[in-house]
Amino acid sequence: MPAMIPFLKMNGLGNDFMVVDARAGAVRPEPAVIAKLADRRSGIGFDQFITIEATRSGADAFMRIDNADGGEVAACGNATRCVGALLMEERAAPAATIETRAGLLAARRAEGGLISVDMGRPRFGWQDIPLSEPFADTRAIELQIGPIDSPILHSPSVASMGNPHAIFWVDDIWAYDLERFGPLLENHPIFPERANISLATVTAPDAIAMRTWERGVGLTRACGTAACATLVSAVRTRRTGRAATVTQPGGDLRIAWAEDDHVWMTGPVETEFAGRFDPATGAFARDAEPARTAG
Ligand SMILES: N[C@@H](CCC[C@H](N)C(=O)O)C(=O)O
Numbered sequence: 502m503p504a505m506i507p508f509l510k511m512n513g514l515g516n517d518f519m520v521v522d523a524r525a526g527a528v529r530p531e532p533a534v535i536a537k538l539a540d541r542r543s544g545i546g547f548d549q550f551i552t553i554e555a556t557r558s559g560a561d562a563f564m565r566i567d568n569a570d571g572g573e574v575a576a577c578g579n580a581t582r583c584v585g586a587l588l589m590e591e592r593a594a595p596a597a598t599i600e601t602r603a604g605l606l607a608a609r610r611a612e613g614g615l616i617s618v619d620m621g622r623p624r625f626g627w628q629d630i631p632l633s634e635p636f637a638d639t640r641a642i643e644l645q646i647g648p649i650d651s652p653i654l655h656s657p658s659v660a661s662m663g664n665p666h667a668i669f670w671v672d673d674i675w676a677y678d679l680e681r682f683g684p685l686l687e688n689h690p691i692f693p694e695r696a697n698i699s700l701a702t703v704t705a706p707d708a709i710a711m712r713t714w715e716r717g718v719g720l721t722r723a724c725g726t727a728a729c730a731t732l733v734s735a736v737r738t739r740r741t742g743r744a745a746t747v748t749q750p751g752g753d754l755r756i757a758w759a760e761d762d763h764v765w766m767t768g769p770v771e772t773e774f775a776g777r778f779d780p781a782t783g784a785f786a787r788d789a790e791p792a793r794t795a796g
Pocket residue numbers: 516548549568574575576577578579580664665697715716717718723724725726727
């Protein structure tokens with residue numbers, strides 16, 4: 502009989518996660534098993550596999566993030582809210598600190614049952630994104646797809662929120678086949694670690710609409726770090742003020758770039774169901790009981 506490990510299925514604005522508590526003992530499925538579990542037809546179906554691990558850093562826990570393709574990455578805004586909500590609920594505390602590969606992130610409860618996370622400082626240097634060649638100004642880099650004299654998409658802003666983002670400013674975010682252009686841009690040689698690709702438009706000085714092709718995932722209903730990267734890029738290019746509602750297909754996030762350079766993200770979390778899985782094979786079963794936890 503395989504050792505079946507409990508998991509929660511959670512989401513932040515429809516950006517969904519399989520969340521595993523590995524604080525009592527390591528749980529580290531092979532990338533192929535994560536990809537199998539992420540499959541929306543035959544598996545549980547999710548964008549990221551999230552592992553909560555013990556840490557000695559002083560934070561409440563370490564959060565490991567694997568994309569649906571099984572590749573480990575450093576940052577995930579929506580999952581940080583979910584894990585923050587779980588840790589706060591567990592401790593009946595108003596705040597939690599989460600260690601990630603992108604740094605220590607603080608989560609706290611906000612009005613209306615929402616969760617706020619300090620996503621840290623954005624970075625804009627070409628080596629920070631990273632890009633494969635120097636660019637002095639990353640507010641609009643030389644990158645285009647389509648005919649040279651009439652490009653379809655061009656001159657994205659780039660930023661790192663612990664992970665690489667490129668934001669193409671367009672008039673209509675639905676006028677482009679992101680499923681077709683996303684993979685081309687994600688894997689463009691200018692991005693040596695690949696990149697998350699967003700289309701964004703400013704709808705008011707404090708409102709942005711956007712959608713994202715996530716590295717290692719594909720089209721998502723929402724991406725927290727992309728929303729943060731887009732707001733700071735909008736400020737740098739004088740498109741918006743320092744706080745805005747960012748609307749994605751899954752709903753709204755409130756993003757604010759504080760004067761101390763930290764980016765705050767506020768939004769909902771939801772727990773969908775609980776289950777058990779075998780990390781060696783990817784076999785899984787959904788619990789009959791509804792999950793009783795955060796969100
Ligand atoms: N959904 C996330 C981002 C997850 C990681 C991303 N796909 C990457 O590869 O960097 C979010 O909410 O930020």
